[in-house]
Amino acid sequence: MYKEMKIHAISGYSEVGKNMTALDLNDDVVLFDSGLFLPSIVGVAEREKIPTEKGMRELGALPDDLYLEKKRLREKVRAILVSHAHLDHLGALPFNAYRYNADIVSTPFSIEVLKLLLEDSNQRLKNRLIPINPNSSFIIKGKRNAYKAEFINITHSTLQTALIAVHTPNGIIMYANDFKLDNTPLLGDKPNFKRIKELAKEGVKALIFDSLYASDDRKTPSEKIAKGLLEDVFFTTENRNSAMIITTFSSHISRLKTIAELGEKLNREVYFIGRSLNKYLTAARNIHQAKFAPPHKIISFKKQIEKFISKVNKNKNHYLLVCTGHQGEPGSILDRIARHELPLHLSKDDQIIFSSKTIPTPINETNRKILEKHLRKYNVRIFDNVHVSGHGGREDLRDFIKMINPEHLIPAHGDLKKLNAGIELAEEIGYKLNKNAHLMQNGKSITLK
Numbered sequence: 407m408y409k410e411m412k413i414h415a416i417s418g419y420s421e422v423g424k425n426m427t428a429l430d431l432n433d434d435v436v437l438f439d440s441g442l443f444l445p446s447i448v449g450v451a452e453r454e455k456i457p458t459e460k461g462m463r464e465l466g467a468l469p470d471d472l473y474l475e476k477k478r479l480r481e482k483v484r485a486i487l488v489s490h491a492h493l494d495h496l497g498a499l500p501f502n503a504y505r506y507n508a509d510i511v512s513t514p515f516s517i518e519v520l521k522l523l524l525e526d527s528n529q530r531l532k533n534r535l536i537p538i539n540p541n542s543s544f545i546i547k548g549k550r551n552a553y554k555a556e557f558i559n560i561t562h563s564t565l566q567t568a569l570i571a572v573h574t575p576n577g578i579i580m581y582a583n584d585f586k587l588d589n590t591p592l593l594g595d596k597p598n599f600k601r602i603k604e605l606a607k608e609g610v611k612a613l614i615f616d617s618l619y620a621s622d623d624r625k626t627p628s629e630k631i632a633k634g635l636l637e638d639v640f641f642t643t644e645n646r647n648s649a650m651i652i653t654t655f656s657s658h659i660s661r662l663k664t665i666a667e668l669g670e671k672l673n674r675e676v677y678f679i680g681r682s683l684n685k686y687l688t689a690a691r692n693i694h695q696a697k698f699a700p701p702h703k704i705i706s707f708k709k710q711i712e713k714f715i716s717k718v719n720k721n722k723n724h725y726l727l728v729c730t731g732h733q734g735e736p737g738s739i740l741d742r743i744a745r746h747e748l749p750l751h752l753s754k755d756d757q758i759i760f761s762s763k764t765i766p767t768p769i770n771e772t773n774r775k776i777l778e779k780h781l782r783k784y785n786v787r788i789f790d791n792v793h794v795s796g797h798g799g800r801e802d803l804r805d806f807i808k809m810i811n812p813e814h815l816i817p818a819h820g821d822l823k824k825l826n827a828g829i830e831l832a833e834e835i836g837y838k839l840n841k842n843a844h845l846m847q848n849g850k851s852i853t854l855k
């Protein structure tokens with residue numbers, strides 16, 4: 407029996423992004439996630455350059471995992487457990503996974519996305535990539551011990567998101583980064599409350615949880631509500647003679663499926679245009695979750711895009727175009743349409759639908775303003791925020807924490823302000839700061855006795 411274990415906040419505790427947490431079991435270390443800090447690389451992917459580890463570290467895009475070298479923990483890392491396919495959770499692996507003699511374990515969709523990211527950047531990893539179905543487990547072999555890691559199904563804004571529970575000799579550590587509690591998801595199953603409650607009964611030592619919206623007094627609506635919002639725009643506005651262009655998060659497969667289904671109901675041909683849409687839809691197709699997007703409906707090569715767009719231009723109301731560019735990213739398809747760099751002539755009453763929310767960073771807000779300025783020149787109709795979030799709000803978190811009733815609470819996924827909101831919530835529930843609720847920052851650790 408160990409005397410103690412430690413949790414190290416590597417990154418994602420002083421900013422939103424580059425998530426990485428280390429569970430230190432003395433002889434063995436388990437990593438949760440290895441993500442990118444996306445604001446520092448906006449536009450890099452679209453410029454078609456292949457970035458290097460050094461370049462990415464200089465940009466501040468990678469987790470501060472050199473910490474593990476300094477603490478002599480690097481060689482003890484036995485597994486990297488990945489919660490889901492978002493780039494702020496797995497996007498750093500092509501650059502830093504080689505440092506660890508460890509398997510990369512995640513659900514099949516996330517593993518497919520990682521494979522495509524590696525392919526994209528022409529990289530290979532010596533780490534084994536191990537797909538684990540939602541609601542099943544993997545045994546991590548340590549120096550003297552073995553640890554069961556469970557990937558419990560939970561809902562979020564991408565496919566096959568997992569709540570990870572690692573069984574250690576000193577209790578269960580739960581990593582819940584990111585999630586919402588959606589009882590009516592439109593693709594995939596609802597959260598596995600049965601298993602979560604069973605583990606709660608066994609006793610959970612510590613819960614690391616997504617505090618991004620811990621200060622928002624809300625219950626995040628289900629994905630079925632997003633469908634309702636889209637139906638309203640699609641079927642109750644005048645669009646018979648208009649172009650319809652919609653943009654959303656490329657990894658949001660469930661939303662893309664809804665858009666495809668509703669587009670067909672409108673008798674429009676639905677096409678997906680852009681590189682990142684191609685990547686995530688291909689990953690989803692590889693695990694048989696994207697029948698709605700057959701390969702010929704996905705258009706991602708430069709020449710092919712130009713040819714296709716000029717065909718659309720002759721018959722605009724015949725199509726529903728799903729494009730990249732919801733954050734106004736320079737070089738995205740929507741940005742290029744707005745700048746008239748693609749042969750589509752927008753005109754009065756054409757519809758531009760953002761099934762997304764602008765992520766509130768200065769660079770995104772600036773890019774979105776520029777995009778809208780270009781779009782408004784054509785007098786198009788803009789429908790913003792036809793969207794529901796993939797992150798639970800304060801009242802979801804309250805129910806979740808109470809359901810699990812862990813000994814220790816560790817807010818994650820945010821800067822000091824956001825984590826503080828997680829701590830305030832913990833205190834409302836009855837936890838005490840520095841006793842069993844821990845305000846972490848990058849580079850800090852706590853010891854659980």
Ligand SMILES: [Zn+2]
Pocket residue numbers: 490492495562563583584
């Ligand atoms: Zn996420």
